[in-house]
Every structure is written in structure tokens, then in C-alpha cells.
């Protein structure tokens with residue numbers, strides 16, 4: 001993701017710019033050498049440039065080349081590096097790695113500047129203006145299960161990271177509000193509630209139970225099944241009574257979903273499957289005119305190279321399906337909404353579906369041939385949620401786990417832990433409630449986000465609510481502790497920011513400072529590669545680096561108090577931004 005504007009906070013990009021100049025000077029005739037700059041893992045420096053070896057194999061043996069191997073190329077890259085206040089010193093190691101040690105004065109100044117100008121100045125600058133994130137997307141009247149919880153949590157984080165990067169994000173809830181299940185639901189509604197128009201959620205009670213009951217009827221009663229199938233046709237042809245009943249069922253479902261979103265603090269905008277219905281025929285026609293749609297076994301399909309099953313866009317009975325809707329939604333997002341990046345968050349089970357949709361779109365010329373260019377579409381897949389028994393996460397009676405129950409339990413458990421720590425006596429009831437919620441919901445979210453999303457993860461309350469280890473509880477406590485250090489000092493950080501000065505003389509101060517400065521490049525990486533766990537790992541390491549600093553460097557009452565308080569403040573600011581991006585509410589005291 002190429003950034004066009006100057007990226008204030010991104011060290012890696014700043015260094016890459018300098019190395020670009022050096023590479024151009026080192027091998028003047030060689031176009032398109034991209035600087036390979038990475039943070040160092042060894043102790044030789046903070047960053048390194050890894051171009052020497054690759055460059056050597058490109059140029060060796062050419063007339064006029066005087067280098068004798070990669071180390072000499074490395075030496076030349078180092079020598080040609082322009083002077084910069086960023087850099088303290090350089091060295092060449094092994095087969096030509098150029099190591100850079102950053103200037104600690106420059107580092108200190110930049111952290112201070114962020115404190116004064118705000119963390120927004122460290123936001124990544126992406127080359128796109130508008131994106132769609134299609135996430136959560138449960139199905140009406142069916143259960144919203146833990147898979148949807150994962151999609152909601154991961155999608156929200158990706159949307160927030162893009163928004164932080166100044167991309168306008170259309171947060172789309174592509175709810176399954178259209179399909180054959182509605183025939184049976186509507187007929188069942190008519191049967192149970194002849195005055196269905198007055199029916200609300202209290203009368204229907206539990207929509208999932210309602211769904212189950214009607215499904216049972218559908219499976220055993222042939223006459224009912226027949227009526228249900230006819231009802232689908234009547235709904236789809238727009239018959240008013242059927243439309244009304246449909247709208248009512250959707251509304252009840254919607255209210256249930258909204259409660260979960262409200263508790264999670266997630267904002268979404270619903271454009272369900274039904275929204276795209278009016279556009280489907282036109283899109284299929286256009287694809288047909290392009291010669292992409294073929295007849296196959298009575299259905300109309302698009303063949304895709306390398307995949308042995310085609311994408312069915314019109315079923316053999318003439319009806320539309322999940323793929324017709326997704327092709328149309330993609331068309332709409334590109335042409336009507338003018339989105340440049342369209343991101344879909346679902347379980348990995350749907351990977352092939354999206355692969356086919358994207359490839360069909362590419363055949364239609366909706367995307368450029370070069371995958372790195374925009375507009376583009378990405379599928380963000382995630383693994384299963386497992387129970388402690390290692391099997392698919394279910395309740396004891398092997399029912400689907402209800403999200404509301406999960407959130408209740410997370411909150412109850414974290415409240416109990418707070419009470420055990422004597423907080424009931426110290427805090428107001430409101431404070432106790434709010435903290436229990438922030439910690440409980442934060443724990444659920446973080447446990448999901450910290451793993452690489454493609455792996456399955458085990459849902460384990462004891463583990464996620466542990467106050468030690470890589471958990472939200474540990475991180476939230478760490479943040480609260482920093483706030484308490486600042487409070488105890490009695491100093492006003494707003495004042496210190498302007499008058500004080502940060503110095504990074506102690507080794508642990510420097511390590512913490514460098515980590516803070518890497519925030520921008522980490523968010524950019526997490527966002528560009530659609531990997532929230534990268535940000536989680538950063539946050540956890542930040543907390544560890546802070547702990548080391550705090551154990552070895554006295555803050556309050558020391559000669560370096562002002563500088564160290566500012567480092568505490570900068571750490572708290574960066575942590576809060578990470579929490580915000582991960583959808584976790586920070587707590588200030590514990």
C-alpha cells in the first residue's frame with residue numbers, strides 16, 4: 001500500500017526514503033530497486049537495510065562493476081546514505097546488511113512532538129479514500145453464533161484501523177434477510193398469529209425457537225411445506241401481506257442483533273441481501289452480454305479458470321442465490337458506492353465462494369489485472385471457535401451458544417474478580433459495573449483478536465480473564481497502573497508536555513521509546529495485511545517494555561522525573577489508541 005504523502009510517524013518509510021537515495025547513487029543505472037528496510041532483531045542496530053545481497057547477484061559480472069561481493073555493496077550503500085538527523089551511526093555486518101542506530105535525541109523529540117500534536121499525526125496514510133468492510137452479517141431468524149461474533153470483532157477492528165488511517169469506511173452488515181427460509185417463517189407466523197400485524201417480539205418470544213419450531217413443521221408436514229414453498233414465490237413477487245410479514249420478522253431479528261452490537265460498542269450499517277434484489281437482473285444481463293454467463297445443467301453459470309465447479313448465478317428454477325447477490329453487491333459497491341477496497345470478513349469455510357466471486361469479477365474487468373492495484377477485494381477468513389474439549393463450541397446440551405449469554409458471563413466473572421479484590425468497598429456501583437463490562441467484553445474481544453485469525457481458537461473464560469499473561473485484563477491493568485503513577489506524581493502532564501523534555505539515556509528508556517515510535521508502521525502493517533493480531537502483539541510488547549522500564553527506572557521523585565512522566569504519558573496515549581482500534585474500552589483505575 002503505497003503512501004503518497006509524507007508519513008510523519010512511520011520510521012520504516014522515512015528510512016526507506018533515505019536508502020532509496022543511497023541505492024540510486026550506488027547503482028545509478030539500475031531502475032526499480034525497492035529499499036528493503038526492516039526493524040533489527042539482533043543488537044547491531046535499530047533498523048537494517050537488506051538490499052546488498054540481492055543487488056550483488058543482479059550486478060555481478062557486469063562491465064564497470066567494481067564491487068567484490070555483497071559486503072562491498074553494503075559498504076557503498078552505507079557511504080551513500082544521505083546525512084540525516086534521524087541517524088546516529090551505521091555499520092555493515094555479515095554479507096552486506098547495513099545497520100542503522102537511530103539518534104536518541106531525534107527519537108525523544110519525535111515522541112514529544114506526538115504528545116503535543118496528538119497521536120493522529122502518527123496515523124498511517126493509505127492511498128485509498130473509501131472502503132467497504134462487510135462484516136458480522138448474521139442471518140435473520142437464525143441464531144447469531146460465535147462465528148458471527150468473530151466476524152463482528154475482527155471486522156470492527158479492521159474498520160477502525162482504516163478509519164484511523166483516514167479512509168472512509170462503509171461498515172456493511174450484509175444480513176441474510178432473503179431466502180427460502182422466509183416462506184416457512186411467514187406461513188408459521190400466519191398460522192400462529194392470525195393478527196400477525198400486531199405481533200411483536202414479546203409475543204413471538206424467542207425468534208430462534210420460532211425458527212426451530214417452524215422448521216420442524218416444515219420437515220414433517222407435507223402440506224405445510226407446500227404452503228411454505230408457495231409463500232416464497234408470493235413474497236418474491238411482492239405480494240403485500242407477505243412483504244409485511246417478512247418486514248416484521250426482519251425487524252424483530254434486527255432488534256435482537258442491535259442489542260449485541262450495542263453491548264459490544266460496534267457500529268454497523270445494514271444493507272442486507274434483499275437490498276440488492278432490484279439490481280440483480282441488470283448485473284446478470286451485463287455479465288451475459290460480455291459472454292461470461294453460460295448454460296450448464298439448466299442453470300446459468302460463470303466458469304472460472306482453475307476451479308472445477310462454476311459459480312451459479314441463476315439457479316435452474318430461475319431463482320437467484322447467495323452468489324447472484326454477492327456479484328451484484330460487489331458491482332454496487334464498486335460502481336454506486338465507489339469503494340476502492342472491499343473487504344469481507346467470514347469464516348474460512350466461505351473462502352472458495354469469495355475466491356470465485358472475485359475471479360468472476362476479474363473476468364468481467366471489474367478489477368485491474370495487477371492484484372496490487374485498486375480497486376480490489378479481499379476475503380478475511382477466520383477459523384473456528386472451539387470449546388475447552390477441542391470440539392466446536394457448544395453448550396452442554398449441544399445447543400449453539402448465545403452471544404448475549406457469553407457476554408453476560410464475561411461480565412459476571414470479571415465483576416466477581418473485582419469484588420474479590422475489594423473494589424466493591426472502594427468504588428461506586430456504577431464504577432464497578434462499568435469496569436466489569438470494559439474488562440469482561442475487552443477480554444472476549446482480545447482473546448479473539450490476539451491469535452492469527454486463520455487458526456481455530458479455544459474459548460476459555462479462565463484463560464481470557466486471567467490477569468497475567470497476554471490478556472486484555474493484564475493490558476488494561478497495565479494501563480491503569482500507568483495512569484495511577486501519573487496521578488500520584490501530582491504533576492499536570494499537559495503542562496509538562498510543553499515545558500519539559502524527554503531524554504532516553506537509560507537503555508530501558510530507549511527500548512521503550514523505540515517501541516513507541518514503531519506504532520505507526522505496525523498499524524500500517526496490521527491494516528494493509530488485514531491482521532489484527534499484529535497490533536495485539538505490539539500492544540503486549542509495549543506493556544512488557546514499559547514494565548521493564550518501570551522496574552529499572554525510578555519515575556516519581558527521581559532527577560529524571562519530568563522526562564519519565566512524559567514517557568509514561570506517551571505509553572498511555574499509545575496504549576489507549578491500540579485499545580480503541582481493538583474495540584476495547586480502557587480503564588483508568590484498578
Ligand code: ARG
Nearest residue numbers: 134137138139174175176346
Ligand atoms: N450471512 C452470511 C453467513 O452468515 C455471511 C455474509 C457475508 N457477506 C457476504 N457478502 N456474503 O454466513
